Amino acid sequence: MELLKQRIREDGLLIGNNILKVDSFLNHQLDPQLLLELGREFARRFRPDGVTKILTVEASGIAVAVMVGLELGVPVLFAKKKQPSTLVEEVYAAEAFSFTKQEQVSVCVSRRYLTAEDRVLIIDDFLAQGAAAKALVSLVEQAGASLVGVGVVVEKAFQPGGKELREAGIRVEALARIGAFTEKGVEFV
Amino acid sequence: MELLKQRIREDGLLIGNNILKVDSFLNHQLDPQLLLELGREFARRFRPDGVTKILTVEASGIAVAVMVGLELGVPVLFAKKKQPSTLVEEVYAAEAFSFTKQEQVSVCVSRRYLTAEDRVLIIDDFLAQGAAAKALVSLVEQAGASLVGVGVVVEKAFQPGGKELREAGIRVEALARIGAFTEKGVEFV
Incomplete structure (x- = not known):
C-alpha cells in the first residue's frame, strides 16, 4: 500500500538493528485518517470472505482493528494481556x-x-517473530472458530513470523513488507 | 446521549456492588459503529474549542479516542502503561x-x-475514582499544554472523580452519567 510505505519512509525511525519506530502515526501517536485508510484496504482485501469478527490484541492493534470493523460492519474483540478482575467469566x-x-x-x-x-x-x-499472531490464532482454534486470515499493517519479512504462519496454511496480508533496514533506510519487498 | 444509555440498559451487566461491565460493546468487544457515534458526539461538544490533540490511555480508551480524532481531524496520543523499550526518548x-x-x-x-x-x-x-484522568491531566500540565476538557463515555457520578475534576475547574463531559445501581438496574442522572 503506497500511502503507508510513503508514510513509513517519511516518518519511520530506525533504532538499533531491527526496530522500526512508527510511533508518530501508528503505535503511540495515531493518525486517525491514515488508520481509516488502512482499515479500508484490509476491508477491500477480506470483504469476500464473510468475516463475522475482528480479533486483535491490546494496545496498539486496537485502533486499526476498529477501523477494519467499521468498514466491514462487524464487531472487534481485543484480547487482553492478563486477566483483569472485571473479566470474570471463562476465557x-x-x-x-x-x-x-x-x-x-x-x-x-x-x-x-x-x-x-x-x-x-x-x-x-x-x-x-509472530508471537502475538500465533497466540491469537490459538485463541481462534480454542474457540473452534474459522480463521479467515491475518492482516498486519507492517510485516518485517526478514523475521520468521510471516513465513511460519503462511507455511501453516494461514493467509497473511501485510500492507507494507519490509525486506531490510539499510543505511539508505527501509527497503520494502 | 440516549443511544448510549439504551445500549447500557440493554447490554450492560452489573457485577458486585459497583462494577458495570460493558465489555460486549465498549471495553473488550467493541461496536465500531457505536464508537463512531460516540466520537461524533464528543466532536460536536468540543469542536468550537480548537482542539489540536486527543490524549487517552491504553487500552480501552483508544477505540473511542481514535473516533473523536477522526471526527475532529486531529492526532490521537495514547499514554502507555510503563515504558516499553521502543520508547527511548524522554517521557x-x-x-x-x-x-x-x-x-x-x-x-x-x-x-x-x-x-x-x-x-x-x-x-x-x-x-x-478519576485516577486515570488525573494522571492524564498531570501529563498535560507537565508539557505546558492547554487542557480543553475531559470527555468520558460513562461517568459513575456516585464516585468522586468527576466532582473532583470539576471542582478543579476542568470541563468534564460524560455521555452517560450513572447515579446509582439499583435492583431495577442502572439509574442515570
Whole structure:
C-alpha cells in the first residue's frame, strides 16, 4: 500500500538493528485518517470472505482493528494481556513472548465473544517473530472458530513470523513488507 | 446521549456492588459503529474549542479516542502503561492506581508528541475514582499544554472523580452519567 510505505519512509525511525519506530502515526501517536485508510484496504482485501469478527490484541492493534470493523460492519474483540478482575467469566488464553518488552504475557478473550460460529480476521500493527499472531490464532482454534486470515499493517519479512504462519496454511496480508533496514533506510519487498 | 444509555440498559451487566461491565460493546468487544457515534458526539461538544490533540490511555480508551480524532481531524496520543523499550526518548510520566486491576501503574507519553502549543482533549471510556484522568491531566500540565476538557463515555457520578475534576475547574463531559445501581438496574442522572 503506497500511502503507508510513503508514510513509513517519511516518518519511520530506525533504532538499533531491527526496530522500526512508527510511533508518530501508528503505535503511540495515531493518525486517525491514515488508520481509516488502512482499515479500508484490509476491508477491500477480506470483504469476500464473510468475516463475522475482528480479533486483535491490546494496545496498539486496537485502533486499526476498529477501523477494519467499521468498514466491514462487524464487531472487534481485543484480547487482553492478563486477566483483569472485571473479566470474570471463562476465557480462552494463550502465551506470547513480547520481544519488544522482553517479557512473557498471557493474552485472553472471553468465551462469550468468540464462538464456533465466528469467521475471524486477526488484525495487528506489526508482524515480526509472530508471537502475538500465533497466540491469537490459538485463541481462534480454542474457540473452534474459522480463521479467515491475518492482516498486519507492517510485516518485517526478514523475521520468521510471516513465513511460519503462511507455511501453516494461514493467509497473511501485510500492507507494507519490509525486506531490510539499510543505511539508505527501509527497503520494502 | 440516549443511544448510549439504551445500549447500557440493554447490554450492560452489573457485577458486585459497583462494577458495570460493558465489555460486549465498549471495553473488550467493541461496536465500531457505536464508537463512531460516540466520537461524533464528543466532536460536536468540543469542536468550537480548537482542539489540536486527543490524549487517552491504553487500552480501552483508544477505540473511542481514535473516533473523536477522526471526527475532529486531529492526532490521537495514547499514554502507555510503563515504558516499553521502543520508547527511548524522554517521557512525561504520572502515577495512577487502577481500582479495576488493584495495582499502581505508571502512565507515560513521549515529550515529542505533547507540547506547550497543544490544546488537549482527554478522552477515556470510564470515569469513576478519576485516577486515570488525573494522571492524564498531570501529563498535560507537565508539557505546558492547554487542557480543553475531559470527555468520558460513562461517568459513575456516585464516585468522586468527576466532582473532583470539576471542582478543579476542568470541563468534564460524560455521555452517560450513572447515579446509582439499583435492583431495577442502572439509574442515570
